[in-house]
Amino acid sequence: MSAPARRLRRLRRSELPPDTVALARYLIGSIVVRDSPEGRAAVRIVETEAYLPGDAAAHSFRGETARNRSLFRARGTAYVYLIYGTWYCLNVAAETRGVGAGVLIRAGEPILGAALMRARRPKSPERDLARGPGRLAAALAVDLRLDGVDLCGPGPLWLAAPLQAGQTIGTSVRIGLTREAHRALRFYERGSDFVSGPRRLNS
DNA sequence: TCACTGATCGTCT
DNA sequence: GACGATCAGTGAG
Numbered sequence: 001m002s003a004p005a006r007r008l009r010r011l012r013r014s015e016l017p018p019d020t021v022a023l024a025r026y027l028i029g030s031i032v033v034r035d036s037p038e039g040r041a042a043v044r045i046v047e048t049e050a051y052l053p054g055d056a057a058a059h060s061f062r063g064e065t066a067r068n069r070s071l072f073r074a075r076g077t078a079y080v081y082l083i084y085g086t087w088y089c090l091n092v093a094a095e096t097r098g099v100g101a102g103v104l105i106r107a108g109e110p111i112l113g114a115a116l117m118r119a120r121r122p123k124s125p126e127r128d129l130a131r132g133p134g135r136l137a138a139a140l141a142v143d144l145r146l147d148g149v150d151l152c153g154p155g156p157l158w159l160a161a162p163l164q165a166g167q168t169i170g171t172s173v174r175i176g177l178t179r180e181a182h183r184a185l186r187f188y189e190r191g192s193d194f195v196s197g198p199r200r201l202n203s
Numbered sequence: 204t205c206a207c208t209g210a211t212c213g214t215c216t
Numbered sequence: 217g218a219c220g221a222t223c224a225g226t227g228a229g
Contacts, residue, residue: 049221057221067214084222085211091221104221123224134222176221199204 008033008042008160013076013152015161020094020101023075024050024187027092027103029167031111031160034140041116041140042160043108043130046192049174050094050185053101057180060100070148071100078157080137080147087134090142092151092159106133106175106186109194111163132196172201 008031017023025048033042051058059081060071070079070093077093079102091102108130110117117129117139130136137143142157151159168190173182175197188195188202195202 051221059221062215065214081221082213084220085213087222089221106221132222174221178220 007163011076011152011159011161013074016075016092016094016152018075018096020050020052020103021185023092023094024048024103024185025169027105027159028169028187028189029162029165031162032090032105032108032136032140033112033158033160034142035156035158036141038119039113039116041113042111043136043140044111044163045105045108046189046194047105047107047196048187049104049106050187051091051102051104052185053095053099055101055180055183057174057177057183058101060102064100068100071102072098073148074150076150076152076159078146078149078151080142080144082144083134088137088143089133090137090140090146104133105136107131107188107194107196108136109192110139127193131194170202172197175201 017026027045027048059068064072070077074097079091090105094103095101110129130139146157149155149157170188170190171184172186174186
């Protein structure tokens with residue numbers, strides 16, 4: 001693993017495409033950075049899913065509530081929620097304020113602080129540290145306290161610009177849904193070992 | 204590698 | 217009173 005700490009550059013909100021699908025694609029190759037008292041950990045995003053306005057599979061579909069309000073804030077706001085009573089999932093609010101939509105960060109390749117992430121997920125092989133949304137959140141110590149954080153701000157969780165561009169992006173249906181299960185709104189880096197999901201979705 | 208199952212609890216019906 | 221944007225463990229092929 002390289003140690004590009006000095007080269008990480010915070011993304012400005014104006015750099016985030018103001019469209020959910022465009023953002024989901026844009027985030028492939030971008031970096032999630034987590035600063036904590038234990039140190040810094042970062043993963044390169046290799047898999048995302050888009051949850052659009054008017055999308056019956058999206059948490060925002062039935063309107064704003066106490067739980068999903070972060071999805072309705074400015075793009076670049078973190079939306080964190082608890083799933084199956086055990087795991088957290090990290091999303092990025094994707095549209096203008098008042099419109100509910102987001103991008104789920106599904107998987108990442110560890111690029112910094114792997115030892116820290118391993119300490120947070122002791123039984124996990126390196127490849128599985130952040131392979132899947134629940135694992136990624138655990139590896140980065142993301143929980144409800146980070147819900148609503150500005151990922152383009154100076155906080156403990158932020159987005160950094162890609163270190164190198166030019167990945168080939170594949171598309172598939174989203175994972176784990178019952179509603180709107182046919183829509184091709186999942187994006188992943190072709191050829192990456194750090195992508196989750198069954199093999200047939202990762203060609 | 205895939206399919207199946209239990210764990211677990213906040214949110215919304 | 218269900219039902220999840222999931223995961224780890226198990227067993228079969």
